[in-house]
Amino acid sequence: MSRTALHNDVPERIHPEDGDEECPICHSKRYLRRDMRFLINPECYHRMCESCIDRIFSHGPAPCPVAGCGKTLRRHRFRAPTFQDLQLEREVDIRKRVSQVFNKQEDDFDTLLDYNNYLNDVEDITHNLIHNIEVDAMEQRLREYEAANRQAITENSKRSNQGMRDEKRRLASEKEQARLRQQSAASEAQAYKAERDAARRNVISQLATGRGDADTIARRGQTVLKKSKALREQYERRPEPVDTGFQVKGLKKTVKAGPxxxxxxxxxxxxxxxxxxxxxxxxxxxLEQAKKDRRIMAGGYDIDEYCSRMLTDLYVGFGVFVGEDEDVATAGAGMAAMTDTVMTDVS
Ligand SMILES: [Zn+2]
Ligand SMILES: [Zn+2]
Structure with a gap:
Protein backbone atom coordinates (compact mmCIF):
# COMPACT_ATOMS: atom_id res chain seq x y z
CA MET A 1 0.00 0.00 0.00
CA SER A 2 1.48 3.33 -0.96
CA ARG A 3 1.84 6.12 1.57
CA THR A 4 -0.68 8.24 -0.31
CA ALA A 5 -3.33 5.54 -0.28
CA LEU A 6 -2.81 4.87 3.41
CA HIS A 7 -3.34 8.50 4.33
CA ASN A 8 -6.74 9.05 2.83
CA ASP A 9 -5.42 10.22 -0.54
CA VAL A 10 -3.65 13.19 0.98
CA PRO A 11 -1.26 14.40 -1.73
CA GLU A 12 2.43 13.76 -1.31
CA ARG A 13 4.84 16.53 -0.55
CA ILE A 14 5.15 19.14 -3.26
CA HIS A 15 8.18 21.35 -3.55
CA PRO A 16 7.02 24.83 -4.53
CA GLU A 17 10.60 26.00 -4.54
CA ASP A 18 11.06 23.89 -7.67
CA GLY A 19 8.81 26.34 -9.49
CA ASP A 20 6.75 23.57 -11.09
CA GLU A 21 3.94 23.54 -8.51
CA GLU A 22 0.86 22.95 -10.59
CA CYS A 23 -2.85 23.37 -9.86
CA PRO A 24 -4.54 19.99 -10.42
CA ILE A 25 -7.68 21.77 -11.73
CA CYS A 26 -6.53 24.43 -14.18
CA HIS A 27 -2.97 23.10 -14.62
CA SER A 28 -1.48 26.58 -14.24
CA LYS A 29 2.08 26.52 -13.02
CA ARG A 30 3.70 28.78 -10.49
CA TYR A 31 6.59 28.97 -12.94
CA LEU A 32 4.39 31.08 -15.23
CA ARG A 33 2.44 32.98 -12.54
CA ARG A 34 4.65 33.95 -9.62
CA ASP A 35 1.79 35.44 -7.55
CA MET A 36 -0.19 32.18 -7.53
CA ARG A 37 -1.43 31.09 -4.09
CA PHE A 38 -2.22 27.50 -3.28
CA LEU A 39 -4.78 26.76 -0.57
CA ILE A 40 -5.99 23.60 1.10
CA ASN A 41 -9.22 22.51 2.75
CA PRO A 42 -8.96 20.36 5.90
CA GLU A 43 -11.72 18.11 4.54
CA CYS A 44 -9.44 16.41 2.01
CA TYR A 45 -6.19 18.42 1.97
CA HIS A 46 -6.18 18.73 -1.83
CA ARG A 47 -4.14 21.71 -2.82
CA MET A 48 -5.53 24.00 -5.51
CA CYS A 49 -4.99 27.52 -6.75
CA GLU A 50 -6.92 30.46 -5.33
CA SER A 51 -8.55 31.44 -8.64
CA CYS A 52 -9.96 27.91 -9.06
CA ILE A 53 -11.32 28.04 -5.50
CA ASP A 54 -12.95 31.42 -6.18
CA ARG A 55 -14.48 30.13 -9.38
CA ILE A 56 -15.81 26.82 -8.03
CA PHE A 57 -16.83 27.61 -4.44
CA SER A 58 -17.98 31.25 -4.57
CA HIS A 59 -21.63 30.19 -4.98
CA GLY A 60 -21.68 27.82 -2.02
CA PRO A 61 -20.52 24.31 -1.11
CA ALA A 62 -19.38 22.15 -4.01
CA PRO A 63 -17.68 18.77 -4.42
CA CYS A 64 -13.88 18.74 -4.55
CA PRO A 65 -12.93 18.83 -8.25
CA VAL A 66 -9.87 16.61 -7.79
CA ALA A 67 -10.50 13.33 -9.60
CA GLY A 68 -11.75 10.58 -7.27
CA CYS A 69 -12.31 12.87 -4.25
CA GLY A 70 -15.75 14.49 -4.48
CA LYS A 71 -15.88 15.61 -0.83
CA THR A 72 -18.14 18.60 -0.20
CA LEU A 73 -16.00 21.67 0.44
CA ARG A 74 -16.84 25.20 1.57
CA ARG A 75 -15.04 28.36 0.53
CA HIS A 76 -14.51 29.70 4.07
CA ARG A 77 -12.63 26.60 5.19
CA PHE A 78 -9.83 26.97 2.63
CA ARG A 79 -6.59 28.23 4.11
CA ALA A 80 -2.90 28.51 3.31
CA PRO A 81 -1.05 25.40 4.54
CA THR A 82 1.47 25.87 7.35
CA PHE A 83 3.65 23.01 6.16
CA GLN A 84 4.71 22.11 2.66
CA ASP A 85 4.21 18.47 3.55
CA LEU A 86 0.43 18.00 3.53
CA GLN A 87 0.66 14.68 5.41
CA LEU A 88 2.24 16.62 8.24
CA GLU A 89 -0.37 19.37 7.92
CA ARG A 90 -3.13 16.81 8.36
CA GLU A 91 -1.42 15.08 11.29
CA VAL A 92 -0.93 18.39 13.11
CA ASP A 93 -4.61 19.26 12.58
CA ILE A 94 -5.73 15.90 13.98
CA ARG A 95 -3.42 16.18 16.98
CA LYS A 96 -4.68 19.68 17.65
CA ARG A 97 -8.31 18.55 17.47
CA VAL A 98 -7.76 15.54 19.77
CA SER A 99 -5.72 17.52 22.29
CA GLN A 100 -8.46 20.14 22.51
CA VAL A 101 -10.84 17.43 23.71
CA PHE A 102 -8.44 15.31 25.78
CA ASN A 103 -6.87 18.25 27.55
CA LYS A 104 -6.26 16.87 31.03
CA GLN A 105 -2.96 17.74 32.69
CA GLU A 106 -0.61 15.84 34.95
CA ASP A 107 -1.95 17.60 38.07
CA ASP A 108 -5.36 16.04 37.45
CA PHE A 109 -4.03 12.55 38.17
CA ASP A 110 -3.11 10.88 41.44
CA THR A 111 -0.06 9.12 40.05
CA LEU A 112 2.26 9.54 37.12
CA LEU A 113 1.30 6.03 35.99
CA ASP A 114 -2.36 7.05 35.65
CA TYR A 115 -1.35 10.10 33.63
CA ASN A 116 0.85 8.01 31.36
CA ASN A 117 -1.95 5.50 30.81
CA TYR A 118 -4.26 8.35 29.87
CA LEU A 119 -1.68 9.73 27.42
CA ASN A 120 -1.31 6.26 25.97
CA ASP A 121 -5.07 5.98 25.34
CA VAL A 122 -5.13 9.43 23.75
CA GLU A 123 -2.19 8.54 21.52
CA ASP A 124 -3.98 5.35 20.42
CA ILE A 125 -6.97 7.39 19.26
CA THR A 126 -4.74 9.97 17.55
CA HIS A 127 -2.70 7.29 15.81
CA ASN A 128 -5.82 5.52 14.53
CA LEU A 129 -7.29 8.77 13.23
CA ILE A 130 -4.05 9.71 11.47
CA HIS A 131 -3.70 6.30 9.85
CA ASN A 132 -7.42 5.87 9.09
CA ILE A 133 -7.91 2.87 11.34
CA GLU A 134 -11.49 2.48 12.61
CA VAL A 135 -12.09 6.17 12.00
CA ASP A 136 -15.83 6.02 12.76
CA ALA A 137 -15.28 4.27 16.10
CA MET A 138 -12.55 6.76 17.04
CA GLU A 139 -14.71 9.76 16.10
CA GLN A 140 -17.51 8.22 18.15
CA ARG A 141 -15.22 7.89 21.21
CA LEU A 142 -14.08 11.47 20.75
CA ARG A 143 -17.66 12.75 20.57
CA GLU A 144 -18.80 10.69 23.57
CA TYR A 145 -15.91 11.85 25.70
CA GLU A 146 -16.49 15.46 24.70
CA ALA A 147 -20.19 15.24 25.56
CA ALA A 148 -19.51 13.61 28.94
CA ASN A 149 -16.71 15.97 29.98
CA ARG A 150 -17.74 19.28 28.49
CA GLN A 151 -17.40 21.18 31.77
CA ALA A 152 -13.95 19.77 32.62
CA ILE A 153 -12.70 20.39 29.07
CA THR A 154 -13.70 24.05 29.25
CA GLU A 155 -12.02 24.47 32.63
CA ASN A 156 -8.79 22.77 31.53
CA SER A 157 -8.69 24.87 28.40
CA LYS A 158 -9.08 28.04 30.47
CA ARG A 159 -6.32 26.88 32.79
CA SER A 160 -3.88 26.13 29.98
CA ASN A 161 -4.66 29.48 28.35
CA GLN A 162 -3.91 31.16 31.68
CA GLY A 163 -0.59 29.27 31.85
CA MET A 164 0.34 30.45 28.36
CA ARG A 165 -0.57 34.03 29.23
CA ASP A 166 1.59 33.85 32.38
CA GLU A 167 4.50 32.53 30.33
CA LYS A 168 4.09 35.34 27.78
CA ARG A 169 3.98 37.93 30.55
CA ARG A 170 7.14 36.48 32.12
CA LEU A 171 9.01 36.60 28.80
CA ALA A 172 7.88 40.19 28.23
CA SER A 173 9.04 41.24 31.69
CA GLU A 174 12.44 39.55 31.16
CA LYS A 175 12.82 41.42 27.87
CA GLU A 176 11.89 44.70 29.53
CA GLN A 177 14.44 44.15 32.29
CA ALA A 178 17.17 43.44 29.74
CA ARG A 179 16.25 46.66 27.92
CA LEU A 180 16.40 48.68 31.16
CA ARG A 181 19.81 47.19 32.00
CA GLN A 182 21.12 48.17 28.57
CA GLN A 183 19.68 51.65 28.93
CA SER A 184 21.26 52.23 32.32
CA ALA A 185 24.62 50.92 31.07
CA ALA A 186 24.48 53.30 28.10
CA SER A 187 23.58 56.31 30.24
CA GLU A 188 26.39 55.53 32.71
CA ALA A 189 28.91 55.34 29.88
CA GLN A 190 27.63 58.65 28.54
CA ALA A 191 27.89 60.31 31.97
CA TYR A 192 31.48 59.11 32.33
CA LYS A 193 32.41 60.51 28.93
CA ALA A 194 30.76 63.87 29.63
CA GLU A 195 32.58 64.20 32.97
CA ARG A 196 35.94 63.39 31.41
CA ASP A 197 35.44 65.89 28.58
CA ALA A 198 34.36 68.62 31.02
CA ALA A 199 37.48 68.05 33.15
CA ARG A 200 39.73 68.30 30.11
CA ARG A 201 38.03 71.46 28.88
CA ASN A 202 38.33 72.99 32.33
CA VAL A 203 42.10 72.34 32.47
CA ILE A 204 42.61 73.79 28.99
CA SER A 205 40.58 76.93 29.71
CA GLN A 206 42.39 77.54 33.00
CA LEU A 207 45.75 77.15 31.29
CA ALA A 208 44.61 79.46 28.46
CA THR A 209 43.54 82.27 30.80
CA GLY A 210 46.88 81.98 32.59
CA ARG A 211 45.31 82.21 36.06
CA GLY A 212 47.26 80.21 38.63
CA ASP A 213 50.27 77.97 38.46
CA ALA A 214 50.37 75.60 35.46
CA ASP A 215 51.57 72.64 37.58
CA THR A 216 48.74 73.05 40.11
CA ILE A 217 46.13 73.26 37.35
CA ALA A 218 47.51 70.15 35.66
CA ARG A 219 47.56 68.23 38.97
CA ARG A 220 43.96 69.21 39.74
CA GLY A 221 42.93 68.10 36.26
CA GLN A 222 44.69 64.76 36.77
CA THR A 223 42.80 64.20 40.03
CA VAL A 224 39.44 64.75 38.33
CA LEU A 225 40.42 62.42 35.48
CA LYS A 226 41.55 59.77 37.96
CA LYS A 227 38.24 60.02 39.78
CA SER A 228 36.24 59.52 36.62
CA LYS A 229 38.57 56.70 35.58
CA ALA A 230 37.88 54.98 38.90
CA LEU A 231 34.17 55.42 38.22
CA ARG A 232 34.54 53.79 34.82
CA GLU A 233 36.55 50.89 36.23
CA GLN A 234 33.93 50.38 38.89
CA TYR A 235 31.29 50.25 36.17
CA GLU A 236 33.33 47.84 34.05
CA ARG A 237 33.98 45.53 36.99
CA ARG A 238 30.26 45.15 37.63
CA PRO A 239 29.30 41.59 36.60
CA GLU A 240 27.23 41.49 33.45
CA PRO A 241 23.98 39.55 33.81
CA VAL A 242 24.55 36.26 32.03
CA ASP A 243 22.22 35.79 29.10
CA THR A 244 22.79 32.47 27.39
CA GLY A 245 19.65 32.90 25.31
CA PHE A 246 18.40 29.56 26.65
CA GLN A 247 16.54 29.23 29.89
CA VAL A 248 15.44 26.12 31.68
CA LYS A 249 12.63 26.62 34.17
CA GLY A 250 11.29 24.48 36.98
CA LEU A 251 14.51 22.70 37.88
CA LYS A 252 14.82 21.32 41.39
CA LYS A 253 16.95 23.38 43.76
CA THR A 254 20.21 21.58 44.48
CA VAL A 255 20.94 21.39 48.20
CA LYS A 256 24.59 21.28 49.20
CA ALA A 257 25.36 18.31 51.43
CA GLY A 258 26.36 19.34 54.97
CA PRO A 259 29.59 18.28 56.68
CA LEU A 287 35.45 -2.46 97.91
CA GLU A 288 38.20 -0.71 99.88
CA GLN A 289 39.80 -4.07 100.52
CA ALA A 290 39.50 -5.16 96.91
CA LYS A 291 41.20 -1.95 95.76
CA LYS A 292 44.21 -2.76 97.92
CA ASP A 293 44.31 -6.48 97.14
CA ARG A 294 46.78 -7.05 94.32
CA ARG A 295 45.41 -10.55 93.76
CA ILE A 296 42.08 -9.01 92.73
CA MET A 297 43.38 -5.91 90.91
CA ALA A 298 46.19 -7.69 89.00
CA GLY A 299 43.79 -9.19 86.48
CA GLY A 300 42.53 -5.73 85.48
CA TYR A 301 39.55 -5.74 87.82
CA ASP A 302 37.65 -2.45 87.44
CA ILE A 303 35.97 -1.18 90.61
CA ASP A 304 33.99 1.49 88.68
CA GLU A 305 32.65 -1.13 86.29
CA TYR A 306 31.58 -3.24 89.27
CA CYS A 307 29.75 -0.27 90.87
CA SER A 308 28.06 0.62 87.62
CA ARG A 309 26.78 -2.93 87.17
CA MET A 310 25.59 -3.13 90.75
CA LEU A 311 23.67 0.12 90.30
CA THR A 312 22.00 -1.16 87.12
CA ASP A 313 21.09 -4.43 88.81
CA LEU A 314 19.60 -2.47 91.69
CA TYR A 315 17.30 -0.45 89.40
CA VAL A 316 16.29 -3.57 87.54
CA GLY A 317 15.56 -5.25 90.86
CA PHE A 318 13.39 -2.34 92.00
CA GLY A 319 11.62 -2.19 88.65
CA VAL A 320 12.26 1.54 88.55
CA PHE A 321 11.42 3.26 85.26
CA VAL A 322 11.64 6.98 85.46
CA GLY A 323 8.90 8.68 83.44
CA GLU A 324 9.63 10.77 80.38
CA ASP A 325 8.55 14.03 82.01
CA GLU A 326 10.32 13.50 85.33
CA ASP A 327 13.58 15.24 86.03
CA VAL A 328 15.94 12.42 85.17
CA ALA A 329 19.01 13.91 86.83
CA THR A 330 17.28 14.55 90.17
CA ALA A 331 15.75 11.10 90.25
CA GLY A 332 19.11 9.56 89.41
CA ALA A 333 20.85 11.49 92.16
CA GLY A 334 18.22 10.37 94.66
CA MET A 335 18.68 6.78 93.65
CA ALA A 336 22.43 7.06 93.92
CA ALA A 337 22.12 8.49 97.43
CA MET A 338 19.81 5.62 98.37
CA THR A 339 22.24 3.08 96.96
CA ASP A 340 24.98 4.71 98.96
CA THR A 341 22.96 4.31 102.14
CA VAL A 342 22.14 0.69 101.39
CA MET A 343 25.77 -0.12 100.79
CA THR A 344 26.83 1.65 103.97
CA ASP A 345 24.26 -0.28 105.94
CA VAL A 346 25.51 -3.54 104.56
CA SER A 347 29.02 -2.74 105.69
ZN1 LIG B 1 -6.29 26.23 -10.55
ZN1 LIG C 1 -10.40 16.67 -2.47
Missing part, protein backbone atom coordinates in the same frame (compact mmCIF):
# COMPACT_ATOMS: atom_id res chain seq x y z
CA UNK A 260 29.82 14.52 57.16
CA UNK A 261 29.70 13.41 60.82
CA UNK A 262 32.53 11.17 62.06
CA UNK A 263 31.76 7.46 61.82
CA UNK A 264 30.01 6.09 64.92
CA UNK A 265 30.19 2.28 65.11
CA UNK A 266 27.55 2.22 67.91
CA UNK A 267 25.13 4.44 65.97
CA UNK A 268 24.50 6.83 68.85
CA UNK A 269 24.19 4.13 71.52
CA UNK A 270 26.05 5.01 74.74
CA UNK A 271 26.78 3.19 77.97
CA UNK A 272 25.87 6.35 79.91
CA UNK A 273 23.66 5.77 82.93
CA UNK A 274 20.34 7.26 82.12
CA UNK A 275 18.65 6.90 85.51
CA UNK A 276 21.49 7.02 87.97
CA UNK A 277 24.80 8.69 88.65
CA UNK A 278 27.78 6.45 89.29
CA UNK A 279 29.96 8.11 91.90
CA UNK A 280 33.72 7.89 91.91
CA UNK A 281 33.87 6.40 95.36
CA UNK A 282 31.57 4.29 97.54
CA UNK A 283 32.28 3.81 101.21
CA UNK A 284 32.06 0.05 101.48
CA UNK A 285 34.61 -2.11 103.24
CA UNK A 286 34.82 -4.99 100.72
Missing amino acids: VNPYDPFDGLTAKHEYGIVHDNYRWQP
